[in-house]
Amino acid sequence: GSLPNSIANLSTTHMNILSMGYNQLHGSIPSGIGNLLNLNILQMPMNHLTGPIPTLIGKLDKLQKLFLDSNELTEQLPSSLGNFTLLNSLFLGRNNIYGSIPPTLGSYRNLLELDLSHNNLNGSIPPEIMSLSSISISLSLAHNVLTGSLPSQVGSLKNLAVLDMSDNRLSGTIPNSLSGCSSLERLHLEGNSFEGEIPQGLGALRGLRELDLSHNKLLGQIPKFLGELGGLEKLNLSFNRLHGQVPIHGVFQNASAVSLVGNNGLCGDGGGGSALLLKLPPCPSLNPKKNKLSHVAKVIIPVAIVSICLSLLIFLFIFCHRPKLLRDIKGSLMPSFKSQLFRVSYADLLKATDGFSDANLIGLGSYGSVYKGILEHAQTAVAVKVLNLQLRGASKSFMAECKALR
Structure with a gap:
């Protein structure tokens, strides 16, 4: 059945707890529930309640626990939810609530756990939520359509044990300020679009x-410090863009505790360690000296090839232009020898x-070599x-050239 509006008449009592969970309640939550000013605990999980959370619920300023999870509640979260200054548990997960998260939820000073998961919440995460340093049990905004980055204020959650931001549309880099969450035991950021290392x-x-x-x-290599976290029991880095050698210590020695699939650039140590345990291909080379030599070879070999090619081009140029050079020299010499013959x-x-x-x-022939020079006494x-002459036919070639010069 549904909740009657007459529930507001209970305000004359000193009722502290109203628990109606795990029933077959239908309909909406009556606004008259805001008259139950003495309530400390309101529990209505696992029903079929629909409609919005009434704004007047914010009048319950003595409320310490509010459980409305696993219903069919819709519309946006009322900003009046921030009036619960004594609240330590807020569970609104697994509904159909949409819209943005009200920044007024950051006014809680005694909150220990917050669950807004499995809704249709959108927009960015208010930094005020990430500044609730009192939260120590869990904070879950998983399975929504939240966008933007994970606020750097997340480092303020120094007492938090469980942080779940999975399956949203968060982007940007994972903030380094997470180092401030010194009590964290479980961190779930899967199913987003985080980038960087x-x-x-x-x-x-x-x-x-x-x-x-x-x-x-995610890009880059898997940092070695993940193998140095002694208490790490489960690590899932699958379906990213990671590359390089996988660490071999700590959790990486337990194949059932690690998932790395979907990172095609990863490789193992090749010595029977991570390569064998995690079914990874061996890294091409883990010898730094060998790598250093290969880098030197990559520089020397191209330089040597270029030098050889230049030498061949110079030789071919000289060889192809040799007849012209000889003609030029002969042309410059013939007048001198015609006008004056002398013995040398x-x-x-x-x-x-x-x-x-x-x-x-200046030239190489089949039977000898040609040199240029200047006769000192004639400056010619x-x-x-x-x-x-040891070559066969050399003497005949000499006689033929002598006849040509007559």
């Missing part, structure tokens, strides 16, 4: 037993070509061909 601040949570960061967009000794040629040095080499440029 796993913050170093989580290493300060020495009492952490469960950590779930799965189904986000071997010593003169040796001196003119600087001992037939490679610097004066000459080209000197040195034949290798």
Whole structure:
């Protein structure tokens, strides 16, 4: 059945507790319930109550526990819920409540647990909620459609044991200020769109037993400090964008306690440790000296290849232009020899070509080499061909060239 409006008549009594949970109650919560000013505990969970939470419920300023979870309540949360200055437990989870979370909920000073999970709440998380340092049991906003970042004020929850923000649409980086939640035992941030690396601040949570960061967009390597949290019993980092070697200590030695699937860049130590236990591919190389050598090789090899290619290009240029160089030299020499013929000794040629040095080499032929030089006594440029008479046909080539010069 439904709750009668006559429930307001109970205000003449000194009733402190109204418990109607786990029944088949239908309909809405009558606004007259706000007249029960002496109530300390109001319990109506696991029914079929519908409609909004009445605004007049905020008149119950002596209320310490409010349980309206697991119903079918709708519409927005009234800001008057912030009037419960003595409240220590607020459970409104598993309803159809929508809209934003009223910042007035941050006025609680004695709250120990808050559950707004499994609703349709949207908008950002009020920083005032994250500043409720009195919360010590649990804070759950899971399974809503909350957006924006996780406020850095979360570090104020130094007494909190359980924080659950899973399955929302939160984004940005996971705040490093979580290091202030020194009493945290279970942290659930899965099913969001958190980015960046796993913050170093989580290493300060020495009492952490469960950590779930799965189904986000986290990058970077898995920090080693996660293997140093001695009390960590369950770790889920699956379906992110993590890469690199997985730590081998602590919780990573228990394959049933760790989930890393969906991170294609992860690898194991290859020595029968994390690679074998967690069914990971071995890392390509864990030898820093080998890696250092490979980096040096990556620099030296391209430089060597470029140098060789340049040398070949220079050689081909000289080889292809050799006939033109010879013609130019012959053209400059012929007038001198036509006008004046003189004898030249071997010593003169040796001196003119600087001992037939490679610097004066201007061409290579089938039977010898051609050098350029300047005759000292005549100050005349000459080209000197040195034949290798040990080669077959060299003498014939010499005679043919002599005939051509006549």
